[in-house]
Amino acid sequence: MTNILGVYQTDFANNLAKTDGDIADLTAEVVAATLADAGIGADAVESIHVGNAFGQLYTGQGHLGAMPATVEPALWGVPAMRHEAACASSSMAVLAGMAEIEAGRYDCVLVLGIEQEKTMPGGPAAAVQTAAAWVGHETEGIEFFWPYAFERVAGEYDRRYGIDEQHLRAIGELNLRNAKDNPNAQTRAWALTPESFMADDEANPIVEGRLRRNDVTQITDGAAGVVLVSDRWLAEHDRSARSVVGGWGHTTVGLPIDQKFERSSDSDYVMPHVRRAITDAFDRAGIGGTDQLDAIETHDCMTPSEYMAIDHFGITAPGESWKAIEEGRLERDGDMPVNPSGGLIGGGHPVGATGARMLVDATKQVSGTAGDYQVDGAERVATLNIGGSTA
Known part of the structure; x- marks a missing residue:
């Protein structure tokens, strides 16, 4: 069994470049604060896994597995590695750390997700993330690939089942509203009006097809960390876990979105490999x-x-997501709250940190420490983190 002993998330509204900060400063903050939340020193860490998607492309800095020891001398000599899987980078880091614990190799593992993206204007910054698609095969002539790709997902739902754009707008509105209660959310201070969630070309301009500004995430700087420990470690140190990882799923398919639609043509699910995970x-x-x-x-x-x-x-049921939206089931006080933190749209999406951030918020929920965005009585929380177009 893998237990979570401590968690931390940086403020996703921070812009490192505006404070002369860099990815080393981000790493130093998340290392120190995650260990402090776990109540351990750096000398307790036996292994380190760092999730980062686009480090070199945004900052020129690679070899980020070595960054924790660079900013925290007590981690010098501790085995560490970096994981890249687009938006799922830190989830892969978590799975690697879990595997080490479950194999009995280590008993205390530090997992970090780190991304600095605000090193260039918004358009070029968004273009960097095209690297997670099949470059040169599905990306040619497309200015903003990821809004294009998920517009294609909406289009596939429309083709199979029909889709009402108002239901997409409602998802954006809910997540941005939830983020208002999250002190680390990127958009918590945004001034929004009802027009922000309408087909209003000024308040909510078109990005791609039916997707508008508040249907998409922002460029974000941020980091998140978790300390994973074994049952044996807890027993030896007379400690209790903040949360327990009860189960996991992991599937990988090819990069191109067209292949995904073709291979799912006989399934009720648009992305059956996601359903299987x-x-x-x-x-x-x-x-x-x-x-x-x-x-x-x-x-x-x-x-x-x-x-x-x-x-x-x-x-x-497949194709009926709109029902849960209309019935209010996804609200924080609904029967199946989704993204009570604000998710990526409201909370922010530093790509390499997102999977770890989800575990941070899941842990806060089940330990009753989520503050103003706490779901009453939460005992079991699931997360779903995808990379690229669900590869």
Whole structure:
């Protein structure tokens, strides 16, 4: 069993460049604060895993597995490695740390997700992330690839089941509203009006197709950290876990979005490999479905990715995500709260940190420490983190 002993998230509204900060400063903050929350010193850490997606492309700085020891001398000599899997980079770091604990190799592992993205204007910064697609094969002639890709997801739902753009707008509105209560959310201070969630070309301009500004995430600087420990470590140190990882699922498919649609043509699910990752996690956790969950933190890089998550989790039947939206089931006080933190759209999306950030918020929920965005009585929370177009 893998336990979570401590967690930390930086303020995703911070812009490092404006304070003359850099990725080393971000690493130093998340290392020190995550260890402090866990109540351990750096000398207790036996292994380190760093999730980072685009380090060299945004900052020129690579070899980020060595950065924790660079900023914290007590970590000198501790084995460390960096993981890249686009938006799922720090989730892969978590899985690697869990594997080490479950194999008995180490008993105390520090996992970090780190990304500095605000090193250039918004357009070029967004273009950097095209590297997570199949470059030169599906990216030619497309200015902003990821809004294009998730507009394609919305289009596939429309083709198979029909889709109302107002339901996508409602997802964005809910997550931005939830973020108002999150002291680390990137958008918490944004001034929004009802027009911000309408087809208003001034208040909510078109980004790609049916997707508008508040259907997409922002460029974000941020980091998140978790300390993973074994049952043996807890017993030896007479400590209790903040949370326990009950189950996990992990599937990988090819890069191109067209291949995903072609291969799912005979499935009720638009992305059946995502559904399988979810049900694998349920099986490992020994639960039957979402009726045994109290909340979900899911990947809403664009509103169609959350629309997909709703039916793929089984909150509704395939193609009927709109029902949960209309019925208010996803609200923080609904029967299946989704992204009570604000998710990626409201909370921010420093790409390499997102998977770890989801675990931070899941841990806060089940330990009753989420503050103003706490889901009452939350005991079991699921997360879903995807990389690229769900590869």
